[in-house]
Amino acid sequence: MTTIFPFGPIHPALKEPVGFIFEVEGERIVKAIPNLGFAHRGIEKLLESKTWFQATYIVEHICGICSQVHQSCYLMGVEKLYEKEIPERAAYIRMLSLELERIHSHLLWMGVAFHEAGFDTPFMYTWRDREKVLDIAEAFFGRRVVWTTSRPGGVKRDLTDKVIKMIREFIPYMRKRVKWYEEILTTDKTVLARFRNVGYLDHHKAVELGAVGPVARASGVKRDIRLEDPYYFYKESPFRIVLEKDGDALAKFLVRVKEIDVSLDIIEWVLDNIPKGPLFVNIPPMARPKLGKVISRHEAPRGELIYYEESNGNLRPYRVRVRTPTFANVVSIIAMIEGGYIADIPIVVASIDPCISCMDRVLIIDRKRKKRKIMSKDELIALSRKEFKRKRIKGEII
Amino acid sequence: MKLSWGIVIKEAIRRLLQKPYTWKYPFKDVKAAEGYRGRIEFDISKCIGCRLCALSCPASGAIIMVRDERVKAKTKRRPEFNLSICCFCETCAMVCPTKAIKLTRDYHLVDYKKEGVKYILIGV
Numbered sequence: 001m002t003t004i005f006p007f008g009p010i011h012p013a014l015k016e017p018v019g020f021i022f023e024v025e026g027e028r029i030v031k032a033i034p035n036l037g038f039a040h041r042g043i044e045k046l047l048e049s050k051t052w053f054q055a056t057y058i059v060e061h062i063c064g065i066c067s068q069v070h071q072s073c074y075l076m077g078v079e080k081l082y083e084k085e086i087p088e089r090a091a092y093i094r095m096l097s098l099e100l101e102r103i104h105s106h107l108l109w110m111g112v113a114f115h116e117a118g119f120d121t122p123f124m125y126t127w128r129d130r131e132k133v134l135d136i137a138e139a140f141f142g143r144r145v146v147w148t149t150s151r152p153g154g155v156k157r158d159l160t161d162k163v164i165k166m167i168r169e170f171i172p173y174m175r176k177r178v179k180w181y182e183e184i185l186t187t188d189k190t191v192l193a194r195f196r197n198v199g200y201l202d203h204h205k206a207v208e209l210g211a212v213g214p215v216a217r218a219s220g221v222k223r224d225i226r227l228e229d230p231y232y233f234y235k236e237s238p239f240r241i242v243l244e245k246d247g248d249a250l251a252k253f254l255v256r257v258k259e260i261d262v263s264l265d266i267i268e269w270v271l272d273n274i275p276k277g278p279l280f281v282n283i284p285p286m287a288r289p290k291l292g293k294v295i296s297r298h299e300a301p302r303g304e305l306i307y308y309e310e311s312n313g314n315l316r317p318y319r320v321r322v323r324t325p326t327f328a329n330v331v332s333i334i335a336m337i338e339g340g341y342i343a344d345i346p347i348v349v350a351s352i353d354p355c356i357s358c359m360d361r362v363l364i365i366d367r368k369r370k371k372r373k374i375m376s377k378d379e380l381i382a383l384s385r386k387e388f389k390r391k392r393i394k395g396e397i398i
Numbered sequence: 399m400k401l402s403w404g405i406v407i408k409e410a411i412r413r414l415l416q417k418p419y420t421w422k423y424p425f426k427d428v429k430a431a432e433g434y435r436g437r438i439e440f441d442i443s444k445c446i447g448c449r450l451c452a453l454s455c456p457a458s459g460a461i462i463m464v465r466d467e468r469v470k471a472k473t474k475r476r477p478e479f480n481l482s483i484c485c486f487c488e489t490c491a492m493v494c495p496t497k498a499i500k501l502t503r504d505y506h507l508v509d510y511k512k513e514g515v516k517y518i519l520i521g522v
Contacts, residue, residue, distance in 0.1 A: 050456060051453075051454070053454050053489075054454060054455070054456040054489075055456070056456070057456040057485065057487045057489065058456060121406060138431040138434075139431050139432060139433070140433070141433070142431060142432075142433040142434045142435045143434075143435065148435075148487055148488065151489075151492060156488065156492065157433065160432075162432070285450060285453060285454035285493050286450070286453060286454075
């Protein structure tokens with residue numbers, strides 16, 4: 001007996017809404033079909049009506065969490081079209097902002113994942129740590145979320161002594177916390193029971209489905225743009241790739257936690273080696289770029305981000321195409337969820353770091369009995385917690 | 399060091415003794431961070447009417463050019479800011495060749511009257 005579940009879709013105000021249709025047999029999921037396009041905002045079309053200069057601030061609003069990586073990736077293409085090279089100091093400051101953003105994004109995701117598993121204490125802890133990054137951002141760029149670090153040709157603001165002091169204090173604190181989180185993840189009963197052997201994605205499947213970012217790296221795929229196609233000064237930086245072999249939700253967790261440590265190393269290196277010099281090269285707002293097509297790639301917190309920009313020599317872009325990492329990873333949810341339980345859906349979907357708000361409501365249709373049942377996000381999370389309790393009673397906890 | 403009861407209780411006691419993180423905002427004013435991008439301050443004496451700010455503003459319509467005899471330059475035109483559409487991205491301040499536009503740390507942009515959400519005009 002198969003049952004069908006339309007899962008999702010949307011809460012358009014939040015991150016990236018996505019819908020799923022699940023076919024289930026009892027509690028096991030047999031088939032999963034992703035359903036995309038619910039949060040279409042027409043940003044690519046909007047960009048065609050703005051100048052290259054104005055578009056810098058529109059692309060930043062594509063994602064609220066990883067806004068800097070969008071801006072930086074877009075501007076890398078624009079600077080190539082204008083045939084300008086940004087000063088070294090600007091590149092260092094951009095690297096700093098990208099890595100700070102990665103830390104804040106991973107901490108936010110960790111909190112959400114802990115919450116989905118019904119483990120609210122570390123959810124509070126991770127978000128408290130994230131607050132420190134946001135404080136640095138506020139002191140540095142003047143904003144907590146949409147930072148607007150860059151401008152075409154460089155960066156807007158310089159590092160001040162106060163900000164340097166804040167970051168220097170933050171690094172050892174965060175290193176200690178990362179160690180602690182790692183210890184929780186590898187030893188705590190609750191975490192192991194809920195995350196181990198859930199949402200498994202093997203190496204071959206990850207390559208086949210084109211998984212990117214931490215999802216691919218958790219399955220042992222060596223895929224990181226900072227390694228494959230280093231931009232700015234990542235080649236000289238102490239960057240090292242983080243790989244895990246297991247491919248389950250726990251491995252994805254560990255990859256993200258260890259990546260925070262790598263980001264901290266890079267930030268420390270940036271502060272030690274940042275050269276003096278100008279902050280930007282002047283690109284006049286009304287200047288026209290040369291004719292051509294550019295592709296730029298960045299490693300966003302969630303994976304590979306691609307920008308394709310086409311210029312016909314006009315003040316406005318002819319075409320800007322954005323490929324976000326979640327779009328590449330959504331397909332791998334299918335492989336991860338098939339054969340799993342309904343109660344595991346929140347964790348599996350959360351493990352690729354998409355929009356959790358997609359789980360607003362779930363509609364269960366029983367094909368044979370012709371019954372319909374709507375499940376809200378809270379009910380689904382309650383089911384997930386019930387599963388954990390069942391495991392504890394049965395003694396399945398390691 | 400696991401997430402044991404010891405850590406949780408220690409944390410709870412520390413938080414109980416601590417002052418709250420939140421401020422009593424309307425009664426006690428909170429200063430915005432340094433470099434905060436808030437209400438726009440416009441110095442009319444520096445303006446040359448080049449309209450670069452209006453052309454580079456990403457929120458279309460937030461800046462329009464209006465005629466003003468007080469502008470010293472030949473153009474006799476100055477920008478008029480509409481803070482209800484403004485996204486406070488600092489582009490106008492960035493591109494201004496004479497640095498006539500500045501974003502202040504003032505974030506009190508809610509008022510019963512329209513004058514309360516206006517930009518600050520100086521240098522008249």
